[in-house]
Amino acid sequence: MTGPAAVLIGLPGAGKTTVGLALADLLGVPFRDTDDDVARLAGRPAPNVLRERGEGAFRLLEHRAVVAALAGHTGVLSLGGGAVLHAGTRLRLAGCRVVHLWADLDTITQRIGDDGSRPLLEGDLRHRLAQLTRVRLPLYRQLATVSVRAEHRAPREIAQEIAAALATTP
Template structure:
């Protein structure tokens, strides 16, 4: 099957980019951050783009761009935190190996720089993050073949678990 060897999903700050880069290096493939694709396409960071386009148009754009990326990109792809929740995206992800990097709220809140990076978390980051996790966790779980916890773990530990899911899927 064509497409990414691995797709990582999870909330902002769960480690998708960090673990994704490590996985790509270990597997000898390219790494791609879908938020960077969205920024390249529209000229604005994803957080600003949501505000500029509105959620519905932003999600349409995510789905269209992802539909073009999936058949041609064969490396490790880290999706934006909300990308799996866009209408039509779960169906696009179905044939691919998706891993959900799960992180606990308290761990996310300790991540430095997360709140300024995501203006939609203001003014109450704890409440917004809790709501975000509650809304998205069922979607992440549904689109993923496996869930790997990341809270309080080193990237190399998470990587080992993520790579183990690939080995299981090829048996």
């Protein structure tokens, strides 16, 4: 199989970056986050791009970043929580080892807290997360090769579970 060793998807606050870094370390491969790629492409932080250009333009830029990362990265790749909303991105993920990290809303709400750097979560955080869950969860489930709970455990432990699951997944 070519492409990334694992592609992490999930809601904001599910632990994609933290667990992704632990998984990359465990596997001895590099880690890459497409939010960083979006920021490089746009010349400004990803949340600023979202605020300034709107979600539609952001998703197109994000799709470009995902396509490039899928083609050129062999380590662990973390996607932004909404990357799966773009149909082209979903098509590109076919055949990849996609790991859905999920946590309950209480855990995610606690992790995010009053972090103002997430434009799509402004306002009533719990309500916004519930809305995102309704839309995105079916897509995460459709794309996932492996689904792992990412709560109440250390990132290294979650990474070990993912590595074990991927070892038995074609």
